[in-house]
Amino acid sequence: MKDCLDILVIDDDEEDRMNVQNLLDNEGMKAVVHEASDCSSGIEKMKSSNIDCVLIDHRLPGTNGVEVLEKLREVNRNNVPLILLTGVGDELLAAEVMKKGASDYLPKNGLNGKTLAHSIRNAIQVGSFEKKVRTVENALAESEKSHRTIVETVSDVIFRLGPDQKIEFINPAIRFFGYAPSDLVGNSIEKFIAVGSDDKEIIAKIATREVGPLSTSNLEVNFKFASESILGETTKPVPVLLDAFGLWDVPYEQVFKNEVEKNFLGTLCIARNIMEIKAVEEELLQTQCRLMQAVEDLKELSTLDGLTEIANRRFFDEYAEKEWKRVQRDKKPFAVIMIDLDSFKAYNDTYGHQRGDVCLKKVAGVIKGAMKRPADLAARYGGEEFVLVLPETDKDGACKLAEQLRQEIIDLKLEHQNNICEKWVTISLGVATGIAEPGKSFSDLLAKADKALYEAKGSGRNRTSFFDREYLPLE
Numbered sequence: 001m002k003d004c005l006d007i008l009v010i011d012d013d014e015e016d017r018m019n020v021q022n023l024l025d026n027e028g029m030k031a032v033v034h035e036a037s038d039c040s041s042g043i044e045k046m047k048s049s050n051i052d053c054v055l056i057d058h059r060l061p062g063t064n065g066v067e068v069l070e071k072l073r074e075v076n077r078n079n080v081p082l083i084l085l086t087g088v089g090d091e092l093l094a095a096e097v098m099k100k101g102a103s104d105y106l107p108k109n110g111l112n113g114k115t116l117a118h119s120i121r122n123a124i125q126v127g128s129f130e131k132k133v134r135t136v137e138n139a140l141a142e143s144e145k146s147h148r149t150i151v152e153t154v155s156d157v158i159f160r161l162g163p164d165q166k167i168e169f170i171n172p173a174i175r176f177f178g179y180a181p182s183d184l185v186g187n188s189i190e191k192f193i194a195v196g197s198d199d200k201e202i203i204a205k206i207a208t209r210e211v212g213p214l215s216t217s218n219l220e221v222n223f224k225f226a227s228e229s230i231l232g233e234t235t236k237p238v239p240v241l242l243d244a245f246g247l248w249d250v251p252y253e254q255v256f257k258n259e260v261e262k263n264f265l266g267t268l269c270i271a272r273n274i275m276e277i278k279a280v281e282e283e284l285l286q287t288q289c290r291l292m293q294a295v296e297d298l299k300e301l302s303t304l305d306g307l308t309e310i311a312n313r314r315f316f317d318e319y320a321e322k323e324w325k326r327v328q329r330d331k332k333p334f335a336v337i338m339i340d341l342d343s344f345k346a347y348n349d350t351y352g353h354q355r356g357d358v359c360l361k362k363v364a365g366v367i368k369g370a371m372k373r374p375a376d377l378a379a380r381y382g383g384e385e386f387v388l389v390l391p392e393t394d395k396d397g398a399c400k401l402a403e404q405l406r407q408e409i410i411d412l413k414l415e416h417q418n419n420i421c422e423k424w425v426t427i428s429l430g431v432a433t434g435i436a437e438p439g440k441s442f443s444d445l446l447a448k449a450d451k452a453l454y455e456a457k458g459s460g461r462n463r464t465s466f467f468d469r470e471y472l473p474l475e
Contacts, residue, residue, distance in 0.1 A: 027113030058086035081123035178226030215245035308364035316379035335398035
C-alpha cells in the first residue's frame with residue numbers, strides 16, 4: 001500500500017467532503033483527498049488522477065450512489081475500490097450496493113476516523129489481492145493455452161478415452177493416418193488401432209485405469225490407415241510405442257487407497273517419443289499446479305479479516321446467501337448469532353487501540369474455536385461486532401452455543417475496569433432462528449438477530465437475547 005493515498009470523494013456537500021480529510025488526518029492516515037460534487041466531475045477525476053479509493057455519497061443531485069457505482073464501473077479500468085457513504089442505514093441498500101461492486105457500505109451518522117480508515121485500508125488490500133488473483137489466473141490461462149498448442153502441434157498422437165473406452169479427444173496428428181479427429185471422437189479405438197476382437201488384454205492395457213509406475217508404458221500397437229490402399233499400394237498398419245495412464249479426480253498417490261472416494265475419468269494415451277515430450281509435459285503440469293495453488297492461496301487471503309484472521313464481511317455475505325439457498329432446498333432450520341463486545345469504546349479509551357486489537361483477536365479466537373461443524377462460519381461483521389452462520393441449527397442449539405460463548409469470554413478474564421456490567425470483557429448476543437423456506441430471505445433472519453442483539457444491550461448487556469424474547473442463561 002502507498003505511503004500517501006489518493007482518495008476521491010464524490011459528495012455535493014462541501015462540509016462532508018472536508019470532514020473526510022479531517023477524519024483521516026486525525027486517524028494518522030496519510031491521504032490526499034480529491035473532491036467532486038457530482039458524478040460527471042468524479043468520473044473526470046478518476047480518469048485524470050491515480051486514485052486509490054473512491055468514497056461516494058448515496059444522495060447526489062439528479063442521481064444516487066447506486067447509479068454512480070454503475071457509471072464508475074464502466075470507466076474503472078484499474079478496479080479502484082468504491083465505498084458508498086449514506087446518511088440512512090438500510091440493509092437492503094447495503095446488499096444492493098455490494099452486488100453492484102461496492103467494496104464497503106458505511107453510514108455517515110457516527111462515522112469516525114478509525115472506521116473510515118479501516119474500511120479504506122481493507123478495500124485497497126482486498127483489491128490488491130484480487131488484482132494478483134487475476135494476474136495469476138491470466139498466467140494459468142496462458143499456460144493452458146501453451147499446453148494445448150503443444151498437444152495440437154506435436155507429431156505424436158495423443159488421445160483420451162472415456163470410462164466407456166470411447167474416444168473423447170484426439171489431436172490433429174492422427175491426420176497422418178488419413179483420419180480427421182472428428183471422424184474418431186465417439187468411436188472405439190479399434191477403428192484406428194489394429195486389435196483383435198478377442199484380444200481383451202491389449203484393450204485393457206490401452207484403456208488402463210492404472211496410474212504411476214503401474215501405467216501402461218512402451219506398449220507396441222499398430223495404427224491402421226483410414227484407407228486400405230494409397231496410390232494403388234496396400235497400406236500396412238504402422239507400429240508405434242504407446243503410453244497410457246488412468247485419469248482420476250484425486251491425486252494419483254490416493255488412487256489405491258480404499259478409504260478415499262474417487263471417480264475414474266478415463267485414460268490418456270500417447271503414441272510418442274517418450275523422453276522428449278515427457279520432460280516438457282511434466283514441467284507444464286508442475287507449473288500449472290503451482291499457479292493453481294497460488295490462486296487458491298490468494299483467494300483465501302482475500303476472504304479473511306486482516307486483524308482477527310477469521311472470515312471478513314465480504315465472505316460472510318457470499319457464504320451466508322449460498323448456505324441459505326442450500327438449506328432452503330430441504331426446508332431445514334437456520335440460525336444466526338450477532339455478537340458485540342460490551343463498552344468496547346470505553347475499553348479503547350482506557351487501554352488504547354493497540355490493546356483493543358489484542359482483545360479483538362482473543363475474542364475472535366474463542367468464537368472461531370466454537371465452530372465445530374464444517375458448515376458453521378464465524379465472521380467479523382464490523383468494528384467490535386461478530387456474526388455466526390449456523391446452517392441446520394435450531395433454537396435450542398443456537399442459544400446453547402451463544403451462552404457457551406458468553407461464558408467463555410468471561411473466563412478469559414480480560415480486565416475491563418470501565419465495563420458498565422462487569423470488571424471483565426463481556427459480550428452481548430442476539431439469536432434468531434427460522435426454517436429456511438422458499439419465499440423467505442436470509443437478510444430478514446439477520447435483521448431479527450440484530451434486533452435481538454439490540455435488546456440484549458438495552459437490557460443491561462452481558463446476556464443472550466432471542467428474537468422477540470430474552471433467552472435465560474443456562475443453569
